Amino acid sequence: MNNRARDIVLLFIENDHFFTVHALTQHFSVSQRTIYNDLMDIDAFLAEYDLPSLLRQKRNGIKLQLRKSDQKKLKDLLDQEELGVYSPEERKNAALHYMLTRHEYVTIDQVSNFLKVSRNTVINDMKQWKLWLQDQSLSLTSYPYKGLKIEGTELAMRKALLTIYKNEKRERVQITSVEQSILNEFLSVEEINHLTRMVRKAEDDLQIIISDHSYFRVILHLGLAITRVKMRRTLNDEAISASVLETREYEVACIIQKEIERAFSIVFPENEVMYFASQLVSSSLQGAKQYGNTNDQWLPLQMVTRTFVEKLETVFHMSFMEDAQLFNGLMAHLRPAIYRLKNDTHIENPVLNAIKENYQYVHHQVMQTIPVIETQLDVNFNEHEASFITMYVTAAIERQKKKIRRKPVVIIVCDTGMSTSQMLATQLKNLFHIRVLGAFPARQAAEIVQQEFIDLVITTVSIEIKGTEVINVNPVLSKEDIQKLALLLEKFEGQELLVLDILQIIEPYCTVLNSLELRNKLQQYFQHDATKTRQLERRANPVLIEVLNENLIITQSDVQDRDSAVKLSGELLLKNDLIKRDYIEAMVNNVHENGTYIVIAPGIAMPHARPEYGAKEIGFSIVTLKDPIAFGHRTNDPVRIVIGFCAIDHETHLTALSELVGVLNQEEKLTAILNAESSKEIMDIFQKEEKQ
Known part of the structure; x- marks a missing residue:
């Protein structure tokens, strides 16, 4: 019998009247299911010592039915019961x-x-x-x-409660093991299932995959918020930063608000919606390209990521800018990290000590370089947050060492997000002949294995997948991990298999005159130490006046609505052969689907789309508006200048973009652009800036 069940018995002894299950759930702040389980344990305990079972009356509730002699016996038994002793x-x-x-x-x-x-x-x-x-x-x-x-x-009380849960080693919510979850202490299984569906809906609407650790944390925070609202303990108006109102997560949280109110029969106030949205914003994402619909800070993040990566190049004497995985990974990680730091939301990196021990030099250099980010974004990184950046940099360094090898197909399963999985992936690739198909949360692993041919699942969390070999390792591989993997991968490896795979691809499309000789030549090629991944030449980054001209500028346009303004900026790019026509439609759809994050500053919108929708070259167009147009942004409306934008990769447009933003940040020059009557006047402004 647990401590809470013992407390219930003592409550019955001290109060000779009936208690309803609802009253007990309120008194002990647990779910009805937990109380029912405790009552069953109490009955079993009473039966073991030949004492009468609990008296239950349908309308009155539950109570003990004991004579005074039986009560004394029960108290003595409770004193003898080995319940364990609390430490301080x-x-x-x-x-x-x-x-x-x-x-x-x-x-x-x-x-x-x-x-x-x-x-x-x-x-x-x-x-x-x-x-x-x-x-x-x-x-x-x-x-x-x-x-x-x-x-x-109230916010401080919630943070304290969650810290206590963590101290009690019950922080992580195991949805697949409800009996052991924190949530089960204050919500029923049905209510937990409601929460799970709501967070999955948020993922779907935002087009992202949240890391397992963040996924369970969001559910925990939302469950706690609902419980506190039921207790009439709600957040005040200053609890959550108003900046969350500008995010796509807030829009999604407002949609889910109605489902929360319906499922839990409560009024879920605006401040609690903001709280839910803030948990979504601060969540780590699973994939490096997982921007989804959460890219409201894309412009400043691109600028600061570029500056940071360029600084890393000087520190490590390596070329990092062409590493799209590093750039995109930092971009996706920084947005939630900056939100956490600005809003005093602390997370811990569970492998911090291992990083400091195994990658001491890299971590030290990152700590020395990270003020570049801190200065531009007005935040201060603690060592836990900085260590996630170290993991990205370590992964980028390791990637530069890799060679072409025969690689069995594996997936990585982890619960702390892409920084952990990226570092683990690069360690694995550097040590073994493997092909990492991707990193996935534990809840999706079985589905991926069914869809793809997977030789091995390498995981940092405990899982079982029927029909597929699974090995559990540490995020920073230990010697024991490496030995286990080496033994296991032996049966999958073999250069001969790679050559046979290539021959199977070639033979349907040509006549092979001597397959044995071809196989031997391919075998020699892939076994040669000098065979390495070919690096593309680094593309030069053009300056603004190289990608902007008078043909890309229209002044004092009389368009009347947002979509027309976006299309006009796209038409200029199309006429100058910088995009395909599909790109214009994608620009408009981007605004409809992802919201008004393209309004990057008061009066300035920068519509764009992903490169794959038809960007042919780097390009900027400028449309100034005769009459301001409302784009629907909460604080930056109305728009006076629309800047069409297309890029072909993650980096080559950054110099020109940085110069453009630099001009727009100067109030005098921005006013001159808005008042210009001709495209030549605007080009003169940029050309003079270039000469200075």
């Missing part, structure tokens, strides 16, 4: 958890009864509890004739 740290977590989930004041006697310790122990422990609460921006106050009460903001 466990007492702190249990006591604060108990007080944070109470509506009313709590007396010292109640806390001592809850912990099964003396009043003096509670009084002595309270000194440490108060210090801990101060670190959480909370206070523990004693009121005469009332009792103890934890005071502070």
